[in-house]
Each structure stands twice: as C-alpha cells, then as structure tokens.
Amino acid sequence: MAWLEDELQDMLDEGIEVESAEPMLSMELRKIYRAQHPEMLDRQVYFRNLLRLQAELIKLQDWVVETGAKVLVIMEGRDAAGKGGVIKRITQRLNPRVARVVALPAPSRREQSQWYFQRYVPYLPSGGEIVLFDRSWYNRAGVERVMEFADEDQVETFFKDVPEFERMLVRSNTIVLKYWFSITDEEQQLRFMMRIHDPMKQWKLSPMDLESRVRWEKYTEAKEDMLARTNIPEAPWYVVEGNDKKRERLNCIEHLLSQIPYLDVSTERVSLPDREYNPEYERQVLPDELYVPKVY
Template structure:
C-alpha cells in the first residue's frame, strides 16, 4: 500500500546543503572521538531497493578519514562462504578499535531477499530469527555501538526511482533482476519485514525507521540521529603549524617532455566553450 505524502513542505535545497554541511562537520568531530577513544561503531542500513540507503551512506562517508571509517557492501556469498557459519563473513568485517563501519545491507539479507526469493531454507530462516537478537546482544555486550536503520519508501516512489535509473547511464548498474522482481513481490517483502521486526526489534537493539520518500529529509534525519546516538565529545585538534617553504637551491626540474603526461582535455574544453 502507498504511504501518504507528508504535509510538510520539502526543505529548500540551500537550507538542506547548509544543514548537511553542519552535520558533516559534526561527523568529523565524532570520528575524531571514535579514533582517540578506541570506540567501535557499527551501523546497519537496510530497506527496500531504491530506498535511499546508498545516498545516506555517501553523505556520511564523504568527509570522513578512510583510515578510521569504511563501508561494507558484500556481494552474494562464494561457494566457500556458503559453507561457513552464516554470520562469519560479516563478522570478519566488524569494526576494530577506533573505527566506524557502515553495512550497506548486512546479515539481515537472510530475513529479506533470501527469505522472499527462496535462497535459504525455512529452517535456516527460523534459526536466523532466533539467533540474531542473541548475536547482537553479544556484540553490544563486548562494547560495540550498534545502530540499525530501516529505510521505508512508498511503492510509487520506488517505481519512479527505478524508472529514473533505467534512463540514467551512470545509475543503470543499480538495476538488477532482483531489484525489478521486488516490484511484483512488494507484499512478500512487506510480510518479511514485519516478521523481521517482530523478532529483532528489541529494546537493547531497536530498528530505527527512516521515512525516505524525500531524500533530503532522510539524509538529514539519519545523520542527526546517528550523531545523537554516539556518546562522543568535542576534542581539541592538535596544534599544527605549516612551516615556511625554504628558498630554492640549485635544483633544476627535468624537462616536462621527458615524462609521460595525461592529455589536457580540460584545456581543450575550456578553449571550445
């Protein structure tokens, strides 16, 4: 079923960019605390195809230090991984001390696409629903800060985004056969999501729903909530002074023609504007 559109007006683009920049500065501050304190932060992003998860992850990661933050987006399991304990390939990518890890889809694939598309048995599915709250309890008991976000998109908006991807050469790759089949299995995915929430939306590790028909609002709301959920504090930056450049000595740069250079197509474009 379609969701009713919010009565509130969409945030103006200029105001959105200003607030996004403010939040991204705070993300950098938060990461500084994570790196120095040795905290471990794990954020799970789930939701329907084209719900806007990737756009939020991109804005979160945009200005973070990649030495202390990374995104995990796994492909389908290999033959070897299919023979492992189900959670194993995800656990290999959990954050270490001082690191933020964002899971663009996670072990919850078993409760979603694997369940709906028949990629796992009913026994495997039931075992997953039973084990996951315990698994997440153990992660949090060990000190990992765990957050789970579910991105909720209406059927009309999902359809519109699929159509835009179809006509956009830089986003066409985002359309997979599984994505397209999700259109005809909308209610199956709805039932799977409801069952997943019933089993894994716990007081200790709740699901946070993000209404994502409006991408701007979804991005601001998610980042703001993420920041409010991490117990970071402002740390002073270390004093850094940029030294004066010493005077040139007798060094002479070799002739440019001696090396291979990429063609300057930008200059040609500027000349022909």
C-alpha cells in the same frame, strides 16, 4: 574571512555537484516526479544543514579515534529506498581509514557452507573505526527468505541467533545502530522508472531489483516479521521515512549523531614547517609525453 567564505563556497559547490546527478529524464517523467513531491526541502536549507551535520560527523570521527570506540551502523531497506545516498553523505567528508563502507556480494559456495555470520565478522569495526553495512546479515530475513535462497529452518535459526549475536557485539563495547529505510509502493515504482530512463543510473537496476518489485507484499511481510523479532533493547531498529531523499538524509544523520555520546576532542594546533631549500639542486625537465593532455 574572504578565504573562509571561498572555502565554504567551494564546499557548497562540491555538494551541489554531488546533488546535480538529476536523472536524464523525459520532461513528462520530470513533471510526474515533481507533482509527487510538491513539498521537497529547499535546496539551500538542505545544504546548510548537511554541511553542519557533516562538521559534527568529523567531531564524532575524532572522538572515535581518540577513545578507540567501535561504531557499527547497519543500513537496510527496500531497493531504491535511499540507503546509498545516506551512506554517501555520512562518509563524504570523513577519513576512509576511519569510516568505511561494507557492501558484500552474494556469498560464494564456500561461504554458503560456513556459519552464517562468519563472512561478516572480518568486516566488523575495530577500536577507532566506524563501519557502515550497506545491507548486512539481515539479507537472510529479507531477500534470501523472499527469493527462497534460504529455507524456513535456516530463517528460523537466524532469528534465534541474531539477537544473541548482536548482544555479543554490544557486550564487546560495539555501538550498534540499525536503520530501516522506508518508502511507499508508489515511490519505489517511480524511482525504478527513473532508473530505467536514466542511462547514468541503469546500472543500479539488477534482475533481483525487478523481481523485488513483483514480490512487494512478500517483502513487506518479511520486513514486518524481521522488525518484530529482532528489535531488541540492546540494538533496536530505527525506521527512516525515505520518500523525500533530502529529509531522509538529514533526519538519519541527525539521529545517528544523537545516539552516540561523543565529545569535542582537543587537537594540537597545526603549523606548516618551513620548506628546506638546496641551492645546488636543479629540477629535471620531464618529457612532454609524461603529461596528461590539457583537453580543458
């Protein structure tokens, strides 16, 4: 029991380390943020539930491998809405050979000449895989439309094609889950300000992010149109409220688990084999320069 408690404490410490990436903000900005979030979820309640849900995700992973299921999770939402944080908590304790994240860069000139969905197809899950898209083909209905990288004919073609494309995925026994992460205008502004003043998060701000802030209302119109025209019974949208990051993560993971009919998979008991010893073997002494300096 003592060993188990130590292991759980180690897991908790690791979770706290992940969570401790609090922005290096001025005290004034910290006060503003805390004033805007007076009912934040208690840290212990959050970690206790996060570890419970991550244990369930491991059961889901075992079921996916055992049954050869294909799981596709699409994560969309405004900039700074928390998609990355949710994805990180989902994959944190999973096998990267089973659960992988796809975050594609802007299309190359060659990809721009292809069938729109073509560059996404190679990343779709095979049997026994969970794939999470950190943004997806819905770029066409969002950023490409708002920033005028795609014309109206291309957008209309997308809206005609995407329902059938997703129905094809479902008919091929792919579980498709689509999440839209929603935050308020004020919350996005606050998070952008936090990124501007946090040297460890400034890399998250791109010129496109700043432009999206200017075009908030156009993005809202595009989002509403997208949800209305692509919310099909075979692959419906689910909106996750994201102003409270901790609740956002727990609610999304809880819902994801509820949408997949996974079962406990029995596994063989693992026993550690005895190590072989060769009495004639002498371990070589390595030169000091091969070792990393012990700074700590």
